[in-house]
Amino acid sequence: MNLILAGDVGGTKTVLALYRTSLDGLKEVRKSTFASGQHALFEDLLVEFLGTDVNIDMATFGIAGPVKEQRCITTNLPWTIDASEISQNLKIPKVHLLNDLEAAAYGILQLNHFHELNPSANPKNGHIAVIAAGTGLGEAILFFDGKQHHAMPTEGGHCEFPPQNVQEDQLLLFLRARFDGHVSIERILSGDGFGHLYDFLKVSQFAPVNPEVERKMQQGDRNALISQMGLERTDALCTEVLRLFCRIYGAEAGNLALKTLPLGGLYIAGGIAPKIRTALESGLFMDGFLDKGRMQHAIEQIPVRIVDDPEAPLLGAAHYASVSLID
Numbered sequence: 001m002n003l004i005l006a007g008d009v010g011g012t013k014t015v016l017a018l019y020r021t022s023l024d025g026l027k028e029v030r031k032s033t034f035a036s037g038q039h040a041l042f043e044d045l046l047v048e049f050l051g052t053d054v055n056i057d058m059a060t061f062g063i064a065g066p067v068k069e070q071r072c073i074t075t076n077l078p079w080t081i082d083a084s085e086i087s088q089n090l091k092i093p094k095v096h097l098l099n100d101l102e103a104a105a106y107g108i109l110q111l112n113h114f115h116e117l118n119p120s121a122n123p124k125n126g127h128i129a130v131i132a133a134g135t136g137l138g139e140a141i142l143f144f145d146g147k148q149h150h151a152m153p154t155e156g157g158h159c160e161f162p163p164q165n166v167q168e169d170q171l172l173l174f175l176r177a178r179f180d181g182h183v184s185i186e187r188i189l190s191g192d193g194f195g196h197l198y199d200f201l202k203v204s205q206f207a208p209v210n211p212e213v214e215r216k217m218q219q220g221d222r223n224a225l226i227s228q229m230g231l232e233r234t235d236a237l238c239t240e241v242l243r244l245f246c247r248i249y250g251a252e253a254g255n256l257a258l259k260t261l262p263l264g265g266l267y268i269a270g271g272i273a274p275k276i277r278t279a280l281e282s283g284l285f286m287d288g289f290l291d292k293g294r295m296q297h298a299i300e301q302i303p304v305r306i307v308d309d310p311e312a313p314l315l316g317a318a319h320y321a322s323v324s325l326i327d
Helices: 042-050 083-090 100-108 166-178 191-203 211-217 222-232 236-260 277-290 293-298 312-326
Strands: 003-009 013-022 025-035 058-063 071-073 080-082 094-099 128-133 137-144 149-153 266-269 304-306
Touching: 003 042, 003 100, 003 312, 013 042, 013 312, 025 042, 025 312, 042 083, 058 083, 058 100, 058 312, 080 083, 083 094, 094 100, 094 149, 094 312, 100 128, 100 137, 100 149, 100 266, 100 312, 128 236, 137 236, 166 191, 166 236, 191 222, 191 236, 211 222, 222 236, 222 277, 236 266, 236 277, 277 304
Parallel strands: 003 058, 058 094, 128 266, 266 304
Antiparallel strands: 003 013, 013 025, 071 080, 128 137, 137 149
């Protein structure tokens, strides 16, 4: 049996787990969650989790950021993570870095419970696409070669935001001024996106501002409050924020579907989707997804599924390591 270290390294939190391989699959040994921003170096976090005298056969980490030549400068953290340095410093024979969505994609292949959004879905063998809004926005592809799937990471979440109506045109102008130029879709489809959408609607006077809501925003997680009040429909601005978020999320998922034609399904992962699942299920997401004019027919039967297991990236990283050790 081999001992595997797997990690899901995100901008907000990092989850690490030890697994043992067996004939029955992976067996979890122990697991911990850390606030990513409280550690100056990623290796400090690893040392804290592992302790001493732990002989790891392989470590695989899914990381929120682009991985180039097994090195990653994280997008929303001040970390530079290098596989060879971790291997040398922690004496782990094999260390491999994956993009976090690449890891999530592999993890989805290990799951069997999802929430279907497309009532017209007609599942087939084929490519799979993954989109995940959380601290940032990630996108990945599972290429199907006729026998098995191979994960392909992307940085699609940093492509430009494409407005589709007058309100979204105005939103683009607002965000362009805020960010001094380029506006990626991640500026909207991420945790901070709720705040950006709220500020836009407030400036454009979509509805009167509720002073009590503004006061509460000063006392806790502003983005979480906006999404929660949007779900409860207790504030006009927050309700419109959630409507915009869901429709734009669907539109971007539809763009990804047109580019990849994922007949095997498009999966909505990340931390935000399970929290706003009722809003996504209301039809707003699918309205945006299918609003593709004459090309709607190309994607209208693609399964669209919410992933509600937060450990998909961790499971994917562990699975990748277990297969690598066999190979």
